[in-house]
Amino acid sequence: MNLQNRRDSIKENGFTIVNSIFSEEEIEKISEVIQNIDTSKETFRKSEDLFAIRQFLKEVPGVQDLIFNEKMKTMIREIFGDRYFVVKSIYFDKPETSNWYVAYHQDLTISVDQKKPLEGFGPWTTKQNQFAVQPPLEDLENIYTIRIHLDDTDENNGALKVIPGSQTKGIYRPETIDWTTETEAICPVESGGIMIMKPLILHGSNRTTNGKRRRVIHIEFSDRELPDGLNWAEKIVIAN
Template sequence: MENLQNHKKEISEKGFTLINDVFSKQEINQIINVIDSIDTSKETFRKSEDLFAIRQFLKEVPESHRFIFNDNIKQIINEVFGNDYFVVKSIYFDKPEKSNWYVSYHQDLTISVDKKLDLNGFGPWTTKQNQFAVQPPIDYLKNIFTIRIHLDDTDENNGALKVVPNSHSKEIYRPETIDWNVETEEICSVNKGGIMIMKPLILHGSNRTTNNQKRRVIHIEFSNMELPEEINWSERLN
């Protein structure tokens, strides 16, 4: 493993970092085999002609845990985040040829919780497939780290994430106000078996796939902050 303190510093300064060779080819193939073998008829599985998203991935596909949480990932979580961090959200998505889409620049501003209620500082709320999401106070968003595990080689030709470096430091940053005379864009190419770590407040998006190559990613968010006692993280996993 590379010097993780350098990656920790890069996340603080730029809002993201890339680490390749976190998973072996065998581990990635084991994860893919698990995904390929599951029942995709549940409402948390979003499909067009191909499966392209699984919400609450770690809940829905528990067989994946032993391959995802390998020694490298555990070391990264402990050294970069802290040993008190736990999972709060997980999604699997693909950009296959028949389910190809463009994602404009945005920040990840919501968390997944178990119920909807009036709570000071929390809102607005959304509900998707009986799952509740809410924009929390900014401190929660600043606290979260996201790991994106790449199951395929990913570059600008198959929908690699593009980001605005250091935009996470500006808190809520509306995409329509981006001044491209000041800001820069960076394409985050990641090898199969590598990861991207990012802060939810970094402005990010992705282009359509142009080379008909898959771009399968497992997106996992981590926090060490407790919610008010009236609600719970809906996907909490220690």
């Protein structure tokens, strides 16, 4: 894979889309593992319009080898660098009846193992013993996110919409978007494809209009350790 153009796109636009990372058979195997898990744990959230698993790779260890196939490992190594590791993973299933609208936002928090007063870290949130905090800007700028799509996703069933280039502008409040200078891009991804993005890119999604399911595995990566005994809640090193 020639990945220089992917690196350039992420640097300039804040995202890139790569289809055919997983075969149809691989997607079926991943889906099968997810279907067979115990959903009673507190890291699982289930409602009529959303099913989510936090710390997905920890909670569903059988899925790791399926997700980190050779294509994925090459993408991570060549685009991010060989020192990057997983720091957060979430599985989202928005079923056919779900009609969520997600307003433009940046992903500004990281998941950590404890609440600890540290300069440059804050505000903090705690949900079900899960600690999240907004770290210094340079830590956010260092993170990459991969979104693995288990279903075809387009503008009709909640594909992400982004503002290209917004990841270079620091903390960017959605209410200050100047639509005379900014443009919006819709990011369709095929089943088996991935979207790589920087968490600081402004992104959101529209309501679904075609009643089709959209399942996404969201994984964040960093190559930095946190200061003063603070640790990532979910650090997973990917075997080569």
